[in-house]
Amino acid sequence: MWRSAVACVVAGMLAITLQSCSTIRNLSEGVTHPMTPDESKAQVINAAREIIATLGLKGVSGHFSRDSCNDQAVAPFRGIVGLDYDHAPTLEASQAEVQQMVSTLKQHGWQGPGDFHTHSPAVSRQGATAVFDAYSPVQNAGGSITIYGECRDMTTKQNTVPEPIPPDQLA
Template identity: 75%
Template sequence: MTPDQSKAQVISAARDVVTTLALKGASANFSRDSCNDQGEAPFRGRVVIAYDHAPTLEASQAEVQQMIAMLKQHGWGAPGDFRTHAPAVSKQGVTAVFDVYSPVQNSGGSISLYGECRDVTTKQNTVPEQVPADQLS
């Protein structure tokens, strides 16, 4: 998989998530991340989507469960062998991991999409870059 293909894979999945869930205030950034702790190949594309999330922990947890149910109705399924403690679903080699909003930490309320670990051309992790809004709709 080329760097362009790894980027296209997660951008396409992000567009699917944003449109399927009709996310309000959605913005995203893209980066390439190593699939190991040594920062070596293989790499994968990663998109993090921020959106207008529910204002409380409980509401955010319920919102995420509704989002997962909606995505499952649109072809997303179990995350397979992707390991995370967060709620997650996968489709066509991309795993979406949901970070519930925590008002105590003032963090979360985002969705991270991880592509396949098949980019052996990239040499290092990349700094996140903004995904143009027209690529999400």
Template identity: 40%
Template sequence: MKSDVDKVSDPLTPDQSRAQVMDAGREVVTTLDLHVVDGAFWHASCNDQGDPPFRGQLRIAYPAAPTFDDSKAQIAQMTDHLKASGWTGDPDFQSHGTVLQKNNVVAVFGPQNASDPNPEVMFYGECRDVTTTKETKGQPEPVSLP
């Protein structure tokens, strides 16, 4: 039986997996003129064992809307704007948030909730980094986006 690593036909380097989600994050922030209050990047395993392959993941947080209803409307407006810029829905990605994808990166707009002061957008790259390991994945690192 083939391992997950053996199934990756066109691997990405750790730098490429990082660039994949960072570029998508920059595009979303720029397109929406989104004020980012916090951002973090990390490499995440694509399986429950923490083994390769890995993918780049990015989290950006932005200011909360005054109410949950305002947040829903804000997310709808943001995703409509992104769809006009080439992002599409991704019916295969299951989430409680609003899911878009472009260039093989998935963006999930999480619903605003009472336990987190800022809503977030999570970016998930492709599971094609076979170089990163449990030992080399590192810790989440703060990032700045325009």
């Protein structure tokens, strides 16, 4: 009789274990080393802080959002930080400024963007990619840096609207 009880307990534990493994596998869906939402946010905020400090940017403001890494707006997601700063006043000066920023960051350990595809100047480090947009007076746009994190957040359920980052979090 006790063998029957032990067998039932073992069978139950085995079922729970297999179900847990299945749940974990379904959550990660092929993403190596999934991140939590907090980890994906920290990844891009830390990269933003490093860029601001290394480049000595002035008049910086930023916003954070999460975005799906696919067209279906489902996991995986990544954190994104957009930075605005006091940029050069002309297109030519801003383009030169961006080239200097990229060069400075490369001197401090940032590298080419790897497999991140963009037509803008970009550098990557520790899974974060910074894309530089020169200021265009004609369009009155640009003069910004967008930092994209890795596509490893399997917990987030939808894209989010950009929210301001308090200045003390960028210092």
